[in-house]
Amino acid sequence: MKVKKxxxxxxxxxxxxxCQLSLLDCEDELLDVVGAVEIAYFLEASRATVSGPYDIxxxxxxxxxxxxxxxxHKIRKVSKYLITIGACATAxxxxxxxxxxxxxxxISIVYANPSYIETLNKSxxxxxxxxVDFELRGCPINKYHLIEVINAFLNGxxxxxxxxxxxxxxxxxxxxxxxxxxxxxxxxPVVQAGCGAICPSYNRGCYGCxxxxxxxxxxxxxxxxVKLGLxxxxxxxxxxxxxxxxEPFRKGSEAYER
Amino acid sequence: MKDKVIKVDxxxxxxxxxxxxxxxxxxxxxxxxxxxxxxxxxxxxxLRGRSFMEVxxxxxxxCGICPIAYQMSSVHAIxxxxxVKPTRxxxxxxxxxxxxxxxxxxxxxxFMLHLPDFFGYDDVxxxxxxxxxLVKKALRLKKIGNEIVRIxxxxxxxxxxxxxxxxxxxxxxxDLKKIEDDLKWARDFCVEAVKFLAGLDxxxxxxxxxxxxxxxxxxYPFNEGRIVSSKGLNISVNEYDSYFIEEHVPHxxxxxxxxxxxxxxFVGPLARFNLNFDKLSPLVKEVSLEIDFKPVCKNPFKSIIxxxxxxxxxxxxxxxxxxxxxxxxxxxxxFEIKPGIGYGCTEAPRGILxxxxxxxxxxxxxxxxxxxxxxxxxxxxxxxxxxxxxxxxNLPEDELTWKCEQAIRNYDPCISCATHFLKLYxxxx
Numbered sequence: 001m002k003v004k005k006x007x008x009x010x011x012x013x014x015x016x017x018x019c020q021l022s023l024l025d026c027e028d029e030l031l032d033v034v035g036a037v038e039i040a041y042f043l044e045a046s047r048a049t050v051s052g053p054y055d056i057x058x059x060x061x062x063x064x065x066x067x068x069x070x071x072x073h074k075i076r077k078v079s080k081y082l083i084t085i086g087a088c089a090t091a092x093x094x095x096x097x098x099x100x101x102x103x104x105x106x107i108s109i110v111y112a113n114p115s116y117i118e119t120l121n122k123s124x125x126x127x128x129x130x131x132v133d134f135e136l137r138g139c140p141i142n143k144y145h146l147i148e149v150i151n152a153f154l155n156g157x158x159x160x161x162x163x164x165x166x167x168x169x170x171x172x173x174x175x176x177x178x179x180x181x182x183x184x185x186x187x188x189p190v191v192q193a194g195c196g197a198i199c200p201s202y203n204r205g206c207y208g209c210x211x212x213x214x215x216x217x218x219x220x221x222x223x224x225x226v227k228l229g230l231x232x233x234x235x236x237x238x239x240x241x242x243x244x245x246x247e248p249f250r251k252g253s254e255a256y257e258r
Numbered sequence: 259m260k261d262k263v264i265k266v267d268x269x270x271x272x273x274x275x276x277x278x279x280x281x282x283x284x285x286x287x288x289x290x291x292x293x294x295x296x297x298x299x300x301x302x303x304x305l306r307g308r309s310f311m312e313v314x315x316x317x318x319x320x321c322g323i324c325p326i327a328y329q330m331s332s333v334h335a336i337x338x339x340x341x342v343k344p345t346r347x348x349x350x351x352x353x354x355x356x357x358x359x360x361x362x363x364x365x366x367x368x369f370m371l372h373l374p375d376f377f378g379y380d381d382v383x384x385x386x387x388x389x390x391x392l393v394k395k396a397l398r399l400k401k402i403g404n405e406i407v408r409i410x411x412x413x414x415x416x417x418x419x420x421x422x423x424x425x426x427x428x429x430x431x432x433d434l435k436k437i438e439d440d441l442k443w444a445r446d447f448c449v450e451a452v453k454f455l456a457g458l459d460x461x462x463x464x465x466x467x468x469x470x471x472x473x474x475x476x477x478y479p480f481n482e483g484r485i486v487s488s489k490g491l492n493i494s495v496n497e498y499d500s501y502f503i504e505e506h507v508p509h510x511x512x513x514x515x516x517x518x519x520x521x522x523x524f525v526g527p528l529a530r531f532n533l534n535f536d537k538l539s540p541l542v543k544e545v546s547l548e549i550d551f552k553p554v555c556k557n558p559f560k561s562i563i564x565x566x567x568x569x570x571x572x573x574x575x576x577x578x579x580x581x582x583x584x585x586x587x588x589x590x591x592x593f594e595i596k597p598g599i600g601y602g603c604t605e606a607p608r609g610i611l612x613x614x615x616x617x618x619x620x621x622x623x624x625x626x627x628x629x630x631x632x633x634x635x636x637x638x639x640x641x642x643x644x645x646x647x648x649x650x651x652n653l654p655e656d657e658l659t660w661k662c663e664q665a666i667r668n669y670d671p672c673i674s675c676a677t678h679f680l681k682l683y684x685x686x687x
Contacts (some may be wrong), residue, residue, distance in 0.1 A: 012262070013297070014296075014297040014299055014322050015322075016319050016320060016322040017321070017322045017323060017672075018321075018322020018323070018325070018415040018416060019322065020322075021322045021323060021415060022415065023402060024366065024370065024413055027398065027400055027401035027404070028397075028401070029389075031386060031393070031394070031397075033413060034383045034386075039381075039383060045370065045371075045381050045383070046379060046380050046381030046382075047380045047381065047383075047660075047663065064298075064299075065297045067295075068297065079540065092317045093299075094316060095299040095300065095304075095317075097304035098300055098303075101303075101304070101641075103300075105303070106300040106303035107298070107300070108302070109300070109302055109303040109306070109508050110298065110301075110302050110303055111298070111513070119297065119324055123299075137418060138414055139319065140322060140413075140415040143375075160648040169522055184601035189595075195413070198412040198413055198418055199412070199418050199426075200495065201412075202412050202418060202419050202426045202427040203426045203427045203589075204418070204421075204426045207315060207418075210495070211501075219602075237308060237309060237312065238431070239316075239557045241312075241316075242319065247464070254332065
């Protein structure tokens with residue numbers, strides 16, 4: 001008997017393509033994945049498209065234009081499950097740095113004819129616009145997380161994705177804490193695990209690719225940064241990276257603007 | 259000949275989002291527009307006020323496919339301000355991580371994005387049913403490129419280990435030795451692939467291009483060199499702004515570059531091959547000459563061969579670097595922060611990537627300019643489409659549309675980069 005394969009679509013908004021590339025980077029698993037599911041819409045990989053509805057829509061990128069703010073609603077309507085992948089789709093991404101400034105000034109810095117550019121004042125995560133079934137974090141996402149999430153949704157179970165901090169992974173790697181031993185500012189205590197604590201393993205502090213963990217105490221960490229000698233401007237910069245618009249980091253950085 | 263409009267709303271198998279519009283009137287092409295609607299992300303604006311140390315981490319996020327290129331151009335630009343001279347071993351490690359990115363990016367484009375066109379498949383998944391062995395080998399090649407980036411950079415996409423002055427941590431010789439056998443396999447597969455790709459059917463299409471690439475006296479260019487062209491340009495990187503201009507056109511969120519007074523130019527693997535053939539390693543030259551692929555090749559469809567030749571070179575060069583590698587004492591060279599303006603230009607997989615930064619006495623970015631390879635190729639792609647569409651106007655609509663898409667994919671356009679770019683419209687009226 002021929003079983004109908006679940007249909008997966010991959011959608012892109014403002015982003016660097018890195019998170020959807022993670023799917024193509026599953027070199028060992030790719031042919032098995034495409035054997036188990038029907039890749040119905042994935043423009044980075046194929047010119048063939050199959051119309052919806054789709055069982056799973058993977059959404060990369062943030063909403064930054066009026067057109068995209070409408071497009072995401074159409075995607076939600078044709079998707080059984082909508083899963084956002086990466087820091088842009090779950091927190092607004094690095095381009096959300098505009099949210100703290102005047103976007104008109106930004107346009108005029110980059111483009112000679114600002115009137116040609118259509119853009120919104122803020123770069124916002126997908127969940128600000130439509131219901132999202134699962135948010136997969138990371139800049140970029142961990143490709144094994146992606147396979148786990150697809151697998152979980154296709155099998156009707158909860159994805160097994162850690163919500164604890166980078167510190168847990170760092171300890172498991174047997175690293176010496178860079179903040180305690182060298183005084184290097186590290187966001188690890190407030191950032192969700194997922195990368196494998198690579199930065200501390202390479203002698204540098206975590207800079208927050210995976211966004212805030214569950215119940216992060218950003219203020220306590222910021223105060224510790226002050227003791228390490230960071231000025232307000234430094235703390236604002238540290239908290240304003242790829243997940244700057246995620247609420248705990250946004251509030252944390254704004255507290256130092258006063 | 260009827261009037262018509264050829265439109266592709268969302269160009270596939272390119273990185274990022276763009277559309278193509280071609281208008282045909284009375285049997286003549288009257289308009290060609292590559293419309294880049296990838297939303298702008300304003301990197302040059304929000305880099306202002308950031309610390310120089312953050313620049314390689316931030317600019318990597320312009321592109322998930324070639325983050326190393328952004329990290330390399332930015333660290334070289336900033337190092338030129340502070341007068342940092344990386345040691346030989348740091349220089350070699352940078353070359354090695356760039357080899358990894360070329361292998362990963364080129365393998366992705368050759369086999370997964372470009373080759374399906376030549377066989378008439380929509381994608382690599384369809385192609386894998388007919389050519390399972392080839393696709394598996396291509397995936398293994400790509401993985402080996404990614405593995406180099408992962409070992410040195412910490413991870414494949416947005417690596418974390420590149421910094422101004424060098425690296426946060428350098429790999430042990432044994433870490434690199436582990437991939438030697440894989441790389442030897444990759445080199446053998448690339449020899450096979452170059453010969454196989456040379457046998458594809460290529461449209462008979464040439465233009466009198468101005469090819470632009472870096473050129474270095476002793477080596478095939480990655481990180482250093484002068485900017486040279488096939489029509490006599492020979493300038494240092496800090497003269498870039500005097501010879502190249504970026505224009506903002508209404509139909510695009512990507513700026514279009516041209517050479518002042520001359521117009522469109524061509525960057526990327528074919529340009530590098532044409533301008534630097536003599537710097538390739540003996541094995542790579544031998545394989546190229548065996549298939550009669552030598553400069554000057556003016557057929558953009560053969561860029562797939564140039565890309566494969568470069569992948570072979572990257573494997574060969576990576577093996578050389580690994581065998582000569584000695585772990586440096588310090589992972590980075592120390593320096594003093596100074597105010598000033600710095601320029602960096604390196605060879606991204608898709609062509610030259612230019613960065614310019616102005617920093618203050620604390621190393622805070624006052625001004626940034628980034629010119630990605632795809633925006634440098636945009637004008638050339640439009641020019642190819644004018645000529646190419648005119649030649650094939652008698653083809654059925656579907657076939658013509660697909661051919662136009664192929665003409666664009668020759669350049670391996672990265673639209674995410676170009677906006678810091680494809681849909682096809684062919685309108686016949």
